[in-house]
Amino acid sequence: MNAKIKLENHDAQEIKYTTCYMCACRCGIKVTLEDNKVRFIQGNRNHPTNQGVLCAKGSAGIMKQYSTAKLTQPLMRKPGTERGEGVYEAISWDQALDILTDRLEEIRSTDPSKLGFFTGRDQMQALTGLWAQQFGTPNWSAHGGFCSVNMAAAGLYSIGFSFWEFGAPDWDYAKYFLMWGVAEDHSSNPIKIGLEKLKRRGGKFVTVNPVRTGYSAIADEWLPIKPGMDGLLAMSMVHVLLKHEKFDYEFLVRYTNASWLVVQTPGQKGDGLFLRDENDHPLVWDIDKEAFRNGIDGDIAPALFGEFVAPDGRRVKTVMSLMVERYLDERYAPENVALECGLPAESIERIALEMAHVAFQETVELPIEWTDVWGRKHDKVVGRPVAMYAMRGISAHSNGFHSCRAIHMIQMLLGALDAPGNFRARAPYPKPIPPHQLPENNIDIINAPNTPLSRPPLGFPTRPEDLVIDEFGNPLRIDKAYSWEVPIASHGLMHMVITNATNHDPYALDTLILFMANMAWNSTMNTANIQDMLRAKDPEEPGQYKIPFLVVIDAFHSEMTNFADLILPDTTYLERHDCISLLDRPISEPDAAADAIRYPLVKLDRDVRPWQEVMVELASRLKFPAFTKPDGTRKFKDYPDFIVNFERSPGVGFLAGWRGKDGTKSLKGEPNPNQWDKYIENQSFFAHHWPDNQKYMRYANKDYLEVAADVGFVGKVEPIIMQFYSEPLQKFRLAGQGLYDGPQPNNQVDRERLVKYFDPLPMWYEPLEQQRVDKEEYPFFALTQRPMFMYHSWDSQNVWLRQIMAQNYMYMNSRRAAEMGIQDFDWIWVESHNGKIRCQVKTMEGTQEDTIWTWNAIGKQKGAWGLKENASEATRGFLLNHLISELLPEKAGERRVTNSDPVTGQAAWFDLRVKIWKAAPGETGSWPQFDALKKLPGDNYDRPDVLRYDARSHEKN
Amino acid sequence: MHPAFSVIFFTVASGAGFGLFSLLFIADTFKLGGGFTPAQLVIGGIVALGLIGFGLLSSTFHLANPKNAWRAFSRFRTSWLSREGVFAVVFMPLALVYLACIGFDAPLWLRETFGLLSAVLAWITVFSTGMIYACLKTIRQWNTPLVPANYLALGYASGSLLLLLGAVMAGLDTLPYIAMAALIVSIAAVLKAIYYFWIRSPGLTPTINTATGLTRAKVKLLDTGHTHGTFLTQEFGFQIARKKAGLLKIVVFGLGFVLPGLMLVWVFNERDGQAAAIIAAFAGIAGAAVERWLFFAEARHVVNLYHGAQRC
Amino acid sequence: MRLGLVIDLDVCVGCHACAIACKEWNASGTIGPLSDYQPYGAEPSGVWFNRIRHYEMDEYPNNKTVNFPMSCMHCEDADCVTVCPTGASYKRPEDGIVLIDQDKCMGCNYCSWACPYGARELDRSSGTMKKCTLCVDRIYDQALPVEERQPSCVLTCPAHARMFGDFDDPDSAVSRTVRERGGFPLMPELNYNPTNTYLPPRRKPVIPVDTQPRGGLKESIKQFANKLVRR
Numbered sequence A: 001m002n003a004k005i006k007l008e009n010h011d012a013q014e015i016k017y018t019t020c021y022m023c024a025c026r027c028g029i030k031v032t033l034e035d036n037k038v039r040f041i042q043g044n045r046n047h048p049t050n051q052g053v054l055c056a057k058g059s060a061g062i063m064k065q066y067s068t069a070k071l072t073q074p075l076m077r078k079p080g081t082e083r084g085e086g087v088y089e090a091i092s093w094d095q096a097l098d099i100l101t102d103r104l105e106e107i108r109s110t111d112p113s114k115l116g117f118f119t120g121r122d123q124m125q126a127l128t129g130l131w132a133q134q135f136g137t138p139n140w141s142a143h144g145g146f147c148s149v150n151m152a153a154a155g156l157y158s159i160g161f162s163f164w165e166f167g168a169p170d171w172d173y174a175k176y177f178l179m180w181g182v183a184e185d186h187s188s189n190p191i192k193i194g195l196e197k198l199k200r201r202g203g204k205f206v207t208v209n210p211v212r213t214g215y216s217a218i219a220d221e222w223l224p225i226k227p228g229m230d231g232l233l234a235m236s237m238v239h240v241l242l243k244h245e246k247f248d249y250e251f252l253v254r255y256t257n258a259s260w261l262v263v264q265t266p267g268q269k270g271d272g273l274f275l276r277d278e279n280d281h282p283l284v285w286d287i288d289k290e291a292f293r294n295g296i297d298g299d300i301a302p303a304l305f306g307e308f309v310a311p312d313g314r315r316v317k318t319v320m321s322l323m324v325e326r327y328l329d330e331r332y333a334p335e336n337v338a339l340e341c342g343l344p345a346e347s348i349e350r351i352a353l354e355m356a357h358v359a360f361q362e363t364v365e366l367p368i369e370w371t372d373v374w375g376r377k378h379d380k381v382v383g384r385p386v387a388m389y390a391m392r393g394i395s396a397h398s399n400g401f402h403s404c405r406a407i408h409m410i411q412m413l414l415g416a417l418d419a420p421g422n423f424r425a426r427a428p429y430p431k432p433i434p435p436h437q438l439p440e441n442n443i444d445i446i447n448a449p450n451t452p453l454s455r456p457p458l459g460f461p462t463r464p465e466d467l468v469i470d471e472f473g474n475p476l477r478i479d480k481a482y483s484w485e486v487p488i489a490s491h492g493l494m495h496m497v498i499t500n501a502t503n504h505d506p507y508a509l510d511t512l513i514l515f516m517a518n519m520a521w522n523s524t525m526n527t528a529n530i531q532d533m534l535r536a537k538d539p540e541e542p543g544q545y546k547i548p549f550l551v552v553i554d555a556f557h558s559e560m561t562n563f564a565d566l567i568l569p570d571t572t573y574l575e576r577h578d579c580i581s582l583l584d585r586p587i588s589e590p591d592a593a594a595d596a597i598r599y600p601l602v603k604l605d606r607d608v609r610p611w612q613e614v615m616v617e618l619a620s621r622l623k624f625p626a627f628t629k630p631d632g633t634r635k636f637k638d639y640p641d642f643i644v645n646f647e648r649s650p651g652v653g654f655l656a657g658w659r660g661k662d663g664t665k666s667l668k669g670e671p672n673p674n675q676w677d678k679y680i681e682n683q684s685f686f687a688h689h690w691p692d693n694q695k696y697m698r699y700a701n702k703d704y705l706e707v708a709a710d711v712g713f714v715g716k717v718e719p720i721i722m723q724f725y726s727e728p729l730q731k732f733r734l735a736g737q738g739l740y741d742g743p744q745p746n747n748q749v750d751r752e753r754l755v756k757y758f759d760p761l762p763m764w765y766e767p768l769e770q771q772r773v774d775k776e777e778y779p780f781f782a783l784t785q786r787p788m789f790m791y792h793s794w795d796s797q798n799v800w801l802r803q804i805m806a807q808n809y810m811y812m813n814s815r816r817a818a819e820m821g822i823q824d825f826d827w828i829w830v831e832s833h834n835g836k837i838r839c840q841v842k843t844m845e846g847t848q849e850d851t852i853w854t855w856n857a858i859g860k861q862k863g864a865w866g867l868k869e870n871a872s873e874a875t876r877g878f879l880l881n882h883l884i885s886e887l888l889p890e891k892a893g894e895r896r897v898t899n900s901d902p903v904t905g906q907a908a909w910f911d912l913r914v915k916i917w918k919a920a921p922g923e924t925g926s927w928p929q930f931d932a933l934k935k936l937p938g939d940n941y942d943r944p945d946v947l948r949y950d951a952r953s954h955e956k957n
Numbered sequence B: 001m002h003p004a005f006s007v008i009f010f011t012v013a014s015g016a017g018f019g020l021f022s023l024l025f026i027a028d029t030f031k032l033g034g035g036f037t038p039a040q041l042v043i044g045g046i047v048a049l050g051l052i053g054f055g056l057l058s059s060t061f062h063l064a065n066p067k068n069a070w071r072a073f074s075r076f077r078t079s080w081l082s083r084e085g086v087f088a089v090v091f092m093p094l095a096l097v098y099l100a101c102i103g104f105d106a107p108l109w110l111r112e113t114f115g116l117l118s119a120v121l122a123w124i125t126v127f128s129t130g131m132i133y134a135c136l137k138t139i140r141q142w143n144t145p146l147v148p149a150n151y152l153a154l155g156y157a158s159g160s161l162l163l164l165l166g167a168v169m170a171g172l173d174t175l176p177y178i179a180m181a182a183l184i185v186s187i188a189a190v191l192k193a194i195y196y197f198w199i200r201s202p203g204l205t206p207t208i209n210t211a212t213g214l215t216r217a218k219v220k221l222l223d224t225g226h227t228h229g230t231f232l233t234q235e236f237g238f239q240i241a242r243k244k245a246g247l248l249k250i251v252v253f254g255l256g257f258v259l260p261g262l263m264l265v266w267v268f269n270e271r272d273g274q275a276a277a278i279i280a281a282f283a284g285i286a287g288a289a290v291e292r293w294l295f296f297a298e299a300r301h302v303v304n305l306y307h308g309a310q311r312c
Numbered sequence C: 001m002r003l004g005l006v007i008d009l010d011v012c013v014g015c016h017a018c019a020i021a022c023k024e025w026n027a028s029g030t031i032g033p034l035s036d037y038q039p040y041g042a043e044p045s046g047v048w049f050n051r052i053r054h055y056e057m058d059e060y061p062n063n064k065t066v067n068f069p070m071s072c073m074h075c076e077d078a079d080c081v082t083v084c085p086t087g088a089s090y091k092r093p094e095d096g097i098v099l100i101d102q103d104k105c106m107g108c109n110y111c112s113w114a115c116p117y118g119a120r121e122l123d124r125s126s127g128t129m130k131k132c133t134l135c136v137d138r139i140y141d142q143a144l145p146v147e148e149r150q151p152s153c154v155l156t157c158p159a160h161a162r163m164f165g166d167f168d169d170p171d172s173a174v175s176r177t178v179r180e181r182g183g184f185p186l187m188p189e190l191n192y193n194p195t196n197t198y199l200p201p202r203r204k205p206v207i208p209v210d211t212q213p214r215g216g217l218k219e220s221i222k223q224f225a226n227k228l229v230r231r
């Protein structure tokens, strides 16, 4: 006889829609609540991002909500105790805000740069950036600099959109997909949805990755490349394409700068810049008219190849000619890069030709009429269905910027951009190349007390004049972004902040605010030493720390909170208002511009406040102009009020949906007082679906660009011409050569770096750290990968997720391990130039032979994250970060230089080289170990030995 | 398989109990060695029932939810575990009636009928115990008729040694008892030897390839998807080293068969070897216990294929 | 009806989403709660109905990684049911779902011994055996929107590597897919006749490369000629 099946008690339940926060993918979720308890979190089928599916982290959100690591009240380091001891006293919010306001008021009215405000994987950079700008400090950035600025910058300086959230493969039409160095990405669910679509249609999926797990597991072909060699591989593919004359001639002529003319006067000023007319337009040689003509105009017939003599007598060559000269060189022949890349020459050549075949023989044509920006009508869109995606396997190397540009070079040659089946832009991208936004660099404004910056702290320099340096060439930012050391550091260098602030180099900070970044642990390089720096006292000011005041805003008891002088506890994602804005990193999909919100679904049970609420409060108290009425009173009641009523420019605000007084306008329109309700009614997201004629070729799509200009995505309607050859880079190179009319570096190191690395065409060089360490001594590359079911450090507190992985291992190639006498579960030492760690090994087939790797951020400090001290994350798990230095190995006669990409300042996490050996018998457990974090006041959580979570009020088994 | 103490105790004790009881019936029927007195028979019977009872009791310690143990009789038609329970439970009253017949000097036909019935049920029960394991297709080392044969042989061997001890203590002519024990212990030894020989051959078992369906190349486990143990690894993950198993097999033979055999010779020579009979009985039972432990320890459940074993 | 799942090994990326969605649904579902042991301690563990394992085929550099989710196969000839002495385990005649009546189970573990696929896990707190219910409390819940009357793991799978349906119906999506893709059961030699069926990794697509390029091989810049292309 069948037992009775108990069904849900729907009457006791409530269903609400909001946005997931377990990672930056920001999927739509449908949350079932029972008695203010979370019963079920599932994907929202209507949401453009995840279309109903949900990843492990998303579903495990329940266990985040009921984590024992949740902070419960504001805390102040107990007077008389040392920083890092972790002894705290509870204080009230009023006290906390008073202390902070006083301190910030003092800084703002004297030297605003003494405030550093850095945020981790913040999903509201538009607000935090605005806040910093209004405060008047240049010292703000989010995690982009240590994350993937190489991808963002390479894209934005080449194609107008980029990997890393500003574009996505067109999964509906792609027939060939080449994935470079991706384990999980921000676009977690869309990639998984897409890979299945591609494979279902019989498309081919090729992965370039030293490791074969996750997405790479299901690839049709795996290219186990040696880390850091992708640029070489990409340029070799370019070699093959050129050699076989497999490129999209029309695309190059119409949409790229391949035909622009470059001045060839080596050793003279102006060398390598574009030949321009009197209006500063780049020129091409028109083969029809036999004349130099404006290369941006329509109705031209440019020569793609050729060497000409300009009217002023200078020799000029087309970009394409320069490219052919460079990449056709035997240096890039597959057989000549095979050994360095660790790949068979045959594979390199074949993959390039396969892509060419699909691009040119299996073209997708859609009968969609569209008009190009020059006014010409087209009766169809032509898609070359070769899609690519690349992420941190490329970006986290110090040659990542150029490697990524080399990948974009393949896409441009194939004409495979923003069209059916290839890599498409996500609104508000594409943008002009680079986007027209410069970082604040006016020293007078930066130094002015009580004055907002006139421009955001971050932007996209195009020439040495845009650097954020003083008259002596010294950095004005604490992270040295936009200095000669890292000139186009478009996302800042968060990984340098603690080191520089401790060294008082370029100057000392007074207060450092860190919002949701675990900079004392997994998001820092050189973890153990960084912890010491946070504890370092200033010999000149007895009793004071090198970084005098440290404020940490976190929702959980992380390793970072342990160093705070003031801890401001945040709410969780189910407890607060949030907005995921188009002004920020968007959640748009290629077919739709989209944004989303969160709103409180469960009642607060602790004395915590949303940080955005606190920011609006502080901004009002400090009387930031944008937050204050002319009469000096506060302009916005609270955060929701701010979101509705703040306008960046008339009609453009944080949320794009249901604008206008009556909520009928999209993308642009006056504030709508009922906007939040509208979002809530519409399942917490807004999507503007692009009509067919605005979906493709948007860099040159008139109808699209008109809308984009109207709503502020771009400044005006003008073609966005893709840049094989980057003139901004050449300007910096000229400065390094001493051939630039304008600022030039006076330090030899900087000059050499500019000359060497600011190549206007994609180039490859050995990653910087590897140029300086002995490869014989350190024979292995060492990497990390993201596990699909863990988000950095913050998921070990999740009692469901940690069962899947509570300890990480160091993985290595089986054969290589056998040669070294290393077996599964042996404990080994791993040493780099920066230090050593002990960890446990597992062997596998799917790892390139010279590479070892582990899962990122599984290792934890004892006592953190609400776990017991014997948690295996702490006793057996480990962090690779101890081995990675934030500075390059020292070189005689040179100041210490950041371990970052020399162009963008991207942290070079994956340049690490190590040696390994078996630990002595009895040497077990991970090393180093740290003092355990102490329990915080207000942590009254029960930590039972058996947990039986059940959202139902009755009927338990 | 994880060797659970309660299950080992249960099968060894109840096997010996059922063996003893059946053989007691034979001894009674044929008045072997002159025959036990009714009082001696009843005491012997109670000892046997005690072994069975304690065994059954200990088996419930193995249950995570013993309050539902009574339901275990409900699936007699399909489940050997249920059958074992039912047979054991039916056996009990029959055995008690038999003992009562002896105690109260009931008519012989009645006594013989109940004796025979309980002896048969005892046999069936031990057979069922063996079948609990033998019917599992998931464990090759168990999925063989050798298993019930072994269970029966070892149960009766233990029983025969206990019976011999009884005969020695009762001062009977021990020769028939020695002969019976020698015969059964020898059969048990031969069966066990065959079994040990049989499980050493690889056999046509599932492999990691058939388990995963990935049959075209070598398959290796990369990750189980849970860092620490699960119910599956606790229950099925137990593994014994080949060497250790070999040693234990020597112990099984030494304790379970050789030592009792030597003791039988001793008793035979002495005609009054109480000490030897005690040693024989205890050694036999201890040997059976080691055998049972090894029976579990050597069993490799196919689920281990999913945890990386190449074959089971 | 014969309800069950199809698991597509060609696209499963091993993300564990299905495992968590399963845990999440069932924790407060008809068979929940599902105990977690040492949730904050040294060796966290717990009761799950769906686990994802990861395997490697062949050797470097020809190796392939295969992610492998497993839950109850709802076998046609389910020995787990036959061996159960209490009748707690049963197979529903109407749809083939194998379930465990929590009110009857005595926690003897015997059924788990009989299961070749490791589908059954004992909950030490309730003392009862638990396993995948095929989300019987979702798929028949008329109060849910039709498209959501699916197992939680199927709904969530980001790679759409899981399908739910009736294997008795030759025209159902699951039956068709199994035919087209050559679906196979695990360990068929044990004759449990599992309902859940796995789809093998697809064969690599073959893409022709045009060996004799029309443009010919270019060895130097001089060989490239301009074409008249207007913008």
Ligand SMILES: Nc1nc2c(c(=O)[nH]1)N[C@H]1C(S)=C(S)[C@@H](COP(=O)(O)OP(=O)(O)OC[C@H]3O[C@@H](n4cnc5c(=O)[nH]c(N)nc54)[C@H](O)[C@@H]3O)O[C@H]1N2
Pocket: A023, A024, A121, A147, A148, A180, A181, A182, A183, A184, A185, A186, A187, A188, A208, A209, A210, A211, A225, A226, A227, A228, A229, A230, A390, A391, A392, A393, A394, A397, A783, A784, A785, A786, A787, A788, A789, A790, A791, A792, A910
């Ligand atoms: N589940 C989950 N999702 C996340 C995150 C998370 O923590 N967990 N973090 C989010 C964040 S902040 C980010 S930045 C993204 C990052 O997303 P991914 O870019 O996917 O990040 P990683 O895991 O660092 O993956 C890097 C991959 O590159 C490979 N690789 C390393 N070196 C090289 C190389 O030289 N060449 C090539 N071709 N490959 C190489 C590694 O083996 C690895 O597979 O993920 C986001 N999404």
Ligand SMILES: Nc1nc2c(c(=O)[nH]1)N[C@H]1C(S)=C(S)[C@@H](COP(=O)(O)OP(=O)(O)OC[C@H]3O[C@@H](n4cnc5c(=O)[nH]c(N)nc54)[C@H](O)[C@@H]3O)O[C@H]1N2
Pocket: A120, A121, A143, A146, A147, A148, A392, A515, A516, A517, A518, A519, A522, A523, A524, A553, A554, A555, A556, A557, A558, A560, A570, A571, A572, A573, A611, A784, A785, A791, A792, A793, A794, A856, A857, A880, A881, A909
């Ligand atoms: N070895 C190695 N190191 C790496 C990387 C790598 O690939 N290898 N990747 C790097 C990259 S790309 C990144 S992006 C960084 C990521 O590193 P982090 O940005 O430091 O990421 P998390 O560890 O997730 O830390 C974020 C903090 O946010 C807190 N938090 C979570 N939710 C909330 C909330 O709602 N409000 C508030 N206020 N706080 C919250 C968490 O508790 C945690 O302390 O790691 C970097 N570190």
Ligand code: SF4
Pocket: A020, A021, A022, A023, A024, A025, A026, A027, A050, A054, A055, A056, A057, A058, A059, A188, A189
């Ligand atoms: S990918 Fe997962 S964690 Fe990230 S937002 Fe989506 S559901 Fe949440």
Ligand code: SF4
Pocket: C011, C012, C013, C014, C015, C016, C017, C018, C019, C052, C067, C069, C156, C157, C158, C159, C160, C161, C162
């Ligand atoms: S959710 Fe889908 S892709 Fe992820 S592990 Fe499960 S079956 Fe595989």
Ligand code: SF4
Pocket: C071, C072, C073, C074, C075, C078, C079, C080, C081, C098, C114, C115, C116, C117, C118, C119, C120, C131, C192, C194
């Ligand atoms: S998979 Fe195991 S538990 Fe499920 S029906 Fe088959 S034998 Fe029974």
Ligand code: SF4
Pocket: C083, C084, C085, C086, C087, C088, C089, C100, C104, C105, C106, C107, C108, C109, C110, C111, C112, C128, C129
């Ligand atoms: S554990 Fe429960 S369901 Fe399994 S066989 Fe025993 S009584 Fe039956």
Ligand code: SF4
Pocket: C021, C022, C023, C025, C026, C049, C050, C071, C072, C131, C132, C133, C134, C135, C151, C152, C153, C154
């Ligand atoms: S069908 Fe339901 S119970 Fe079974 S594995 Fe999927 S989610 Fe879990």
Ligand SMILES: [Mo]
Pocket: A143, A146, A147, A148
């Ligand atoms: Mo990142």
